Amino acid sequence: MTHVTQDLTRADGAALPTSPPALRRANLSLVLRHLRDHVSRSRVDIAEATGLHRATVSNLVAELLERGLVREVGIEHVGAIGRPRRAVALHGAHVGALGLEINVDYISIHGADLSGRVLVERRVGFDTVGSGPDRALRRLSLGAREAVEAMRRAGAVPAGIGVAVPAMVDVARGVVTLAPNLGWQDLPLAARLSEALSTPGTPAVPVMVDNDANLAALAEHTSGVAAGTPHLVYLTGEVGVGGGIIVDGKLLRGADGFSGEVGHLPVDPAGDRCGCGRYGCWETKVGLAALMRTAMPEQAYQQDSGQDGLPVSDPEERAKEIARGLAAGDERMLAAVAQVGRWLGLGGSIVVNLFNPRVIVVGGYFATLAEWLLPHAQRELERLVVAGPAAQCRFVASDLGFGAASRGAASMVVNRLIDDPNTIMDPIPRQAAY
Amino acid sequence: MTHVTQDLTRADGAALPTSPPALRRANLSLVLRHLRDHVSRSRVDIAEATGLHRATVSNLVAELLERGLVREVGIEHVGAIGRPRRAVALHGAHVGALGLEINVDYISIHGADLSGRVLVERRVGFDTVGSGPDRALRRLSLGAREAVEAMRRAGAVPAGIGVAVPAMVDVARGVVTLAPNLGWQDLPLAARLSEALSTPGTPAVPVMVDNDANLAALAEHTSGVAAGTPHLVYLTGEVGVGGGIIVDGKLLRGADGFSGEVGHLPVDPAGDRCGCGRYGCWETKVGLAALMRTAMPEQAYQQDSGQDGLPVSDPEERAKEIARGLAAGDERMLAAVAQVGRWLGLGGSIVVNLFNPRVIVVGGYFATLAEWLLPHAQRELERLVVAGPAAQCRFVASDLGFGAASRGAASMVVNRLIDDPNTIMDPIPRQAAY
Numbered sequence: 001m002t003h004v005t006q007d008l009t010r011a012d013g014a015a016l017p018t019s020p021p022a023l024r025r026a027n028l029s030l031v032l033r034h035l036r037d038h039v040s041r042s043r044v045d046i047a048e049a050t051g052l053h054r055a056t057v058s059n060l061v062a063e064l065l066e067r068g069l070v071r072e073v074g075i076e077h078v079g080a081i082g083r084p085r086r087a088v089a090l091h092g093a094h095v096g097a098l099g100l101e102i103n104v105d106y107i108s109i110h111g112a113d114l115s116g117r118v119l120v121e122r123r124v125g126f127d128t129v130g131s132g133p134d135r136a137l138r139r140l141s142l143g144a145r146e147a148v149e150a151m152r153r154a155g156a157v158p159a160g161i162g163v164a165v166p167a168m169v170d171v172a173r174g175v176v177t178l179a180p181n182l183g184w185q186d187l188p189l190a191a192r193l194s195e196a197l198s199t200p201g202t203p204a205v206p207v208m209v210d211n212d213a214n215l216a217a218l219a220e221h222t223s224g225v226a227a228g229t230p231h232l233v234y235l236t237g238e239v240g241v242g243g244g245i246i247v248d249g250k251l252l253r254g255a256d257g258f259s260g261e262v263g264h265l266p267v268d269p270a271g272d273r274c275g276c277g278r279y280g281c282w283e284t285k286v287g288l289a290a291l292m293r294t295a296m297p298e299q300a301y302q303q304d305s306g307q308d309g310l311p312v313s314d315p316e317e318r319a320k321e322i323a324r325g326l327a328a329g330d331e332r333m334l335a336a337v338a339q340v341g342r343w344l345g346l347g348g349s350i351v352v353n354l355f356n357p358r359v360i361v362v363g364g365y366f367a368t369l370a371e372w373l374l375p376h377a378q379r380e381l382e383r384l385v386v387a388g389p390a391a392q393c394r395f396v397a398s399d400l401g402f403g404a405a406s407r408g409a410a411s412m413v414v415n416r417l418i419d420d421p422n423t424i425m426d427p428i429p430r431q432a433a434y
Numbered sequence: 435m436t437h438v439t440q441d442l443t444r445a446d447g448a449a450l451p452t453s454p455p456a457l458r459r460a461n462l463s464l465v466l467r468h469l470r471d472h473v474s475r476s477r478v479d480i481a482e483a484t485g486l487h488r489a490t491v492s493n494l495v496a497e498l499l500e501r502g503l504v505r506e507v508g509i510e511h512v513g514a515i516g517r518p519r520r521a522v523a524l525h526g527a528h529v530g531a532l533g534l535e536i537n538v539d540y541i542s543i544h545g546a547d548l549s550g551r552v553l554v555e556r557r558v559g560f561d562t563v564g565s566g567p568d569r570a571l572r573r574l575s576l577g578a579r580e581a582v583e584a585m586r587r588a589g590a591v592p593a594g595i596g597v598a599v600p601a602m603v604d605v606a607r608g609v610v611t612l613a614p615n616l617g618w619q620d621l622p623l624a625a626r627l628s629e630a631l632s633t634p635g636t637p638a639v640p641v642m643v644d645n646d647a648n649l650a651a652l653a654e655h656t657s658g659v660a661a662g663t664p665h666l667v668y669l670t671g672e673v674g675v676g677g678g679i680i681v682d683g684k685l686l687r688g689a690d691g692f693s694g695e696v697g698h699l700p701v702d703p704a705g706d707r708c709g710c711g712r713y714g715c716w717e718t719k720v721g722l723a724a725l726m727r728t729a730m731p732e733q734a735y736q737q738d739s740g741q742d743g744l745p746v747s748d749p750e751e752r753a754k755e756i757a758r759g760l761a762a763g764d765e766r767m768l769a770a771v772a773q774v775g776r777w778l779g780l781g782g783s784i785v786v787n788l789f790n791p792r793v794i795v796v797g798g799y800f801a802t803l804a805e806w807l808l809p810h811a812q813r814e815l816e817r818l819v820v821a822g823p824a825a826q827c828r829f830v831a832s833d834l835g836f837g838a839a840s841r842g843a844a845s846m847v848v849n850r851l852i853d854d855p856n857t858i859m860d861p862i863p864r865q866a867a868y
Contacts, residue, residue: 392690
């Protein structure tokens with residue numbers, strides 16, 4: 001009887017001749033995770049740290065060596081006495097992870113290998129909304145194919161592809177349920193992209209899809225300014241405002257994968273109409289369009305479209321323009337940023353009252369304007385958080401730039417690989433020609 | 435080298451002669467948890483399900499038998515062939531868990547044994563606010579002492595005591611940081627109560643403290659109308675409004691234990707002043723005082739106290755009075771409940787947008803008035819949740835009554851015992867005379 005529940009995968013399964021595959025997988029994952037967290041380790045150290053039998057560890061390491069996921073890294077001398085031990089480390093220079101992000105007006109690509117080496121990093125302008133889903137998918141698969149080729153030339157074959165989309169995503173099925181800013185609905189993105197990338201006779205490429213803010217939060221937790229903080233919230237500051245929430249070091253997904261939908265929190269019953277049709281959503285207070293309406297009314301977008309913010313072209317350029325005005329002391333812009341900053345703090349207080357994170361990392365234009373925006377936001381946050389100073393939380397600006405979500409998409413692939421070395425590796429022979 | 439991290443406790447430590455204590459503890463916990471979830475099991479079944487060696491399981495079960503936590507329950511016949519196997523089950527009829535709740539005007543007590551049998555259940559009126567912390571602590575320890583005696587007469591000695599307080603609590607230190615409705619601040623409740631209950635020469639009683647809404651959420655997840663739902667939010671509807679959040683089957687605590695502070699979410703910049711000094715807090719819209727102001731203005735409390743709701747005496751009785759008026763078709767009360775219901779739905783939409791739970795369980799007066807309140811709340815929730823029908827979440831009324839928090843406090847003790855059989859048991863000999 002193989003009965004494995006979430007709490008019951010911990011076991012020295014590999015030492016048993018009848019070891020169920022799930023237990024072996026858990027132990028492979030355990031060794032990989034240990035090596036990820038400790039750079040290099042001898043087999044004896046791994047056995048002691050994990051409680052697995054030495055023979056089991058040798059057996060697991062042999063499999064990981066054969067798959068190319070770990071490599072021998074030489075001798076570890078432990079103290080003056082005792083035999084020197086041969087250490088192993090995560091290798092993965094020939095195993096890669098490809099992350100993509102498709103957003104309103106760009107596609108971003110991040111390819112890395114398991115050892116953390118970045119192999120491909122680029123961003124291309126693309127009118128996703130105007131192109132429609134079919135052309136967008138073709139452009140995305142072209143970008144992925146080029147990246148895979150570049151990664152292969154660098155010696156790494158992607159073990160999977162992660163895609164970030166500004167959307168509500170059915171993660172289990174890889175379907176984009178609703179992406180209002182892209183105009184997409186019920187798009188089976190994982191299946192479509194996997195199909196577009198497959199070559200007759202070779203196995204399908206595993207594609208995973210998730211919300212862009214979730215994946216940016218993952219990137220922040222993995223490699224951002226507050227990396228490793230167990231309770232961390234990430235807020236995107238773009239045309240729309242999204243959130244990704246890390247709780248106890250893990251991405252919070254909720255019952256259906258729709259957690260962290262901060263943009264449409266109702267914060268003002270007397271507020272303006274939002275693109276979503278409701279009134280007083282937080283996005284109408286802190287989205288880039290809201291800032292531009294106050295800071296640069298002569299350039300602000302027409303508010304009658306009902307599509308909150310779509311007409312804001314090139315948000316990054318607009319944010320930089322406002323930054324120049326602020327640096328020059330433009331009074332109206334300073335007042336506008338103060339106002340948006342207070343609303344940012346108010347929304348932050350909702351997040352802190354509910355989640356009690358240690359850090360709120362802000363990206364997008366919030367990061368571009370951080371030095372002007374965050375002091376106002378921090379003051380308002382501290383005024384409104386009910387636990388007061390006891391719940392220490394600070395706003396910090398992301399330094400990952402607009403590539404955070406694609407970087408997080410690659411991290412998702414790495415995490416999946418480490419959590420479950422079999423499912424993701426079996427379908428992709430090391431020399432797969434896709 | 436014993437290097438045990440959160441991710442590295444899974445191991446067959448017990449089979450190794452040098453097994454570190456942490457690994458043995460993890461494995462004891464693993465076996466206990468398995469028995470909790472599967473009623474009874476043979477040692478062979480446990481070994482197969484957990485991946486532990488059979489010899490290890492026999493060894494672990496022997497220790498648990500000796501501690502009285504499991505017992506032999508007879509023969510399990512597996513199919514027509516094969517030897518009949520002797521099964522074991524959680525015993526714990528002589529190991530108990532005591533939960534207490536101290537609130538504005540009552541103390542509630544819930545004592546049970548590990549097998550789930552309820553041994554003590556009572557609620558006594560007590561003017562906690564008027565009494566001050568010293569007298570309240572004396573009353574609480576008297577109640578605890580009586581309950582412990584009653585449990586001992588029934589054959590169970592509590593392995594620990596859990597206390598629920600309507601407060602922000604430093605869970606790690608057992609300190610009530612701030613309980614505005616009780617007038618308490620920085621009260622070392624766990625240490626004080628443990629001291630009050632100790633007898634010279636016997637070990638200290640372990641006391642754990644947590645927020646009442648957190649513990650009510652735990653009770654709902656363990657034994658309420660939506661028991662077992664992995665993503666569940668509980669809302670207290672009393673003078674104040676609190677929240678407890680279950681994510682992936684676990685209580686969310688956040689970085690400092692201050693998560694779920696829903697009462698003071700800022701929902702209306704133009705709203706009334708709240709007892710906390712801020713404006714437009716959710717509590718000013720959905721607290722019992724808000725309902726009474728509209729439904730029974732002639733009886734409503736004076737709003738100038740600055741202590742939101744303290745003057746509402748006997749909230750349960752007031753809720754029943756309103757229920758009678760609603761049943762009789764009182765127009766003003768129906769309109770008041772519709773208005774509060776809509777605000778309940780609005781706050782619920784914030785919770786759903788951020789956490790994406792499957793169920794919001796409501797307690798206190800929200801439950802008493804559920805048939806009138808929840809239809810309005812549900813409609814508003816569905817209108818405001820950004821994921822729409824894709825994020826299925828329904829409001830349901832708790833049936834645990836006002837005892838939910840003390841029941842959850844007892845659950846907290848049981849969970850701690852199962853997670854870590856050593857720390858909680860070692861200080862309490864089976865015949866400890868406290």
